[in-house]
Amino acid sequence: xxxxxxxxxxxxxxxxxxxxxxxxxxxxxxxxxxxxxxxxxxxxxxxxxxxxxxxxxxxxxxxxxxxxxxxxxxxxxxxxxxxxxxxxxxxxxxxxxxxxxxxxxxxxxxxxxxxxxxxxxxxxxxxxxxxxxxxxxxxxxxxxxxxxxx
Amino acid sequence: xxxxxxxxxxxxxxxxxxxxxxxxxxxxxxxxxxxxxxxxxxxxxxxxxxxxxxxxxxxxxxxxxxxxxxxxxxxxxxxxxxxxxxxxxxxxxxxxxxxxxxxxxxxxxxxxxxxxxxxxxxxxxxxxxxxxxxxxxxxxxxxxxx
Numbered sequence: 001x002x003x004x005x006x007x008x009x010x011x012x013x014x015x016x017x018x019x020x021x022x023x024x025x026x027x028x029x030x031x032x033x034x035x036x037x038x039x040x041x042x043x044x045x046x047x048x049x050x051x052x053x054x055x056x057x058x059x060x061x062x063x064x065x066x067x068x069x070x071x072x073x074x075x076x077x078x079x080x081x082x083x084x085x086x087x088x089x090x091x092x093x094x095x096x097x098x099x100x101x102x103x104x105x106x107x108x109x110x111x112x113x114x115x116x117x118x119x120x121x122x123x124x125x126x127x128x129x130x131x132x133x134x135x136x137x138x139x140x141x142x143x144x145x146x147x148x149x150x
Numbered sequence: 151x152x153x154x155x156x157x158x159x160x161x162x163x164x165x166x167x168x169x170x171x172x173x174x175x176x177x178x179x180x181x182x183x184x185x186x187x188x189x190x191x192x193x194x195x196x197x198x199x200x201x202x203x204x205x206x207x208x209x210x211x212x213x214x215x216x217x218x219x220x221x222x223x224x225x226x227x228x229x230x231x232x233x234x235x236x237x238x239x240x241x242x243x244x245x246x247x248x249x250x251x252x253x254x255x256x257x258x259x260x261x262x263x264x265x266x267x268x269x270x271x272x273x274x275x276x277x278x279x280x281x282x283x284x285x286x287x288x289x290x291x292x293x294x295x296x
Binding site: 001002003004005006008009010011012013014015016017018019020021022023024025026027028029030031033034037038041042059060061062063064065066067068069070071072073074075080082083084085086087088090092093094095096097098099100101102103104105106107108109110111112114115116117118119120121123124125128129130132133134135136137138139140141142144145146 | 152153154155156157158159160161162163164165166167168169170171172173174175176177178180181183184185186187188190191192193195196197198199200201202203204205207208211214216217218219220221222223224225226228229230231234235236237238239240241242243244245246247248249250251252253254256257258259260261262264265266267269270271272273274275276277278279280281282284285
């Protein structure tokens with residue numbers, strides 16, 4: 001069991017919404033984590049021969065990812081306790097990681113790009129994606145907990 | 151430079167939001183997906199809160215000529231629901247359910263330096279690179295056939 005935390009979760013959601021707004025209004029870009037992170041591994045030379053780190057998108061994409069990675073450290077510095085409980089072993093974690101990575105890039109988005117930004121844009125495509133990954137996620141947890149583990 | 155600073159601030163806010171919301175705990179995410187068992191509906195408030203804040207600004211952005219520190223808005227206009235979208239999202243959902251981490255919370259957990267988080271992110275990154283390769287190949291084939 002985990003505790004029902006409507007207020008903390010709503011506050012976290014508002015922060016995620018604010019982050020989306022910062023990226024949209026300042027940089028004109030969608031805050032989709034899988035897209036931003038995976039594009040860091042693209043070629044770093046632009047079509048005109050200039051560096052993508054300086055003239056292209058890569059600079060802010062990297063600083064965005066660095067910000068995400070640093071956030072929990074700053075919160076812990078401020079006395080915030082972060083709980084992380086994994087239910088599977090490393091093999092299952094490796095399989096899940098590969099599926100999440102492949103699926104989110106192949107399906108052009110994850111919980112942030114389709115779930116938050118896509119639904120905020122009223123995109124039918126993102127709605128279809130969100131319904132799909134939510135239903136499959138629910139089905140997999142159902143099988144794990146109530147069929148296999150039942 | 152301004153774009154890099156804006157990106158960094160957005161990343162910090164995003165990461166803090168994920169942690170405060172409880173999404174960095176895989177067990178909590180699985181409990182959210184366990185609607186037929188020990189359901190913890192908290193995470194519905196995360197998505198709700200985020201959309202509530204973001205929605206009016208996506209409307210507003212339509213009326214702005216350009217973003218504050220960049221040249222253009224790049225907002226997807228593609229509306230086609232295709233096999234790639236559904237197959238990819240289903241695969242992502244399967245992995246998400248198996249462990250309870252999606253890409254954002256996975257990156258957040260890297261700095262907690264647990265072996266679990268590191269293995270997850272390495273495999274996630276490999277999966278992304280494979281997807282880019284496969285998607286690129288299938289797109290080239292589609293162009294050839296068209």
